[in-house]
Amino acid sequence: GRLEGYWEQQLNAWDISAGALIVQEAGGTVTDYHGNALTHKSQSVLATNGLIHQQLLAVLKGQSNAD
Structure with missing residues (x-):
């Protein structure tokens, strides 16, 4: 693929x-x-190749406006 996350x-x-x-x-x-x-009420999504998922979650948790 072209994207990892x-x-x-x-x-x-x-x-x-x-x-x-x-x-x-x-x-x-x-x-x-x-x-x-994800559920029918989810309003955010993080999709990754699986290898970098935890690292991107850590970055997103540092953002104050993440739902």
Whole structure:
């Protein structure tokens, strides 16, 4: 792939669902900004190749406006 990680806020379930499935089926990791599994109420997404997920979570937790 071209990206190792992607993140975004203020999303709805229909914005996230298809992409999350593709990343997971390809062996990547997808959570919200807090590292929790996505639900229909999730408004943020962090999708990675899985290798850098914890590092990006740490960076995002340092941002004050992460939901």
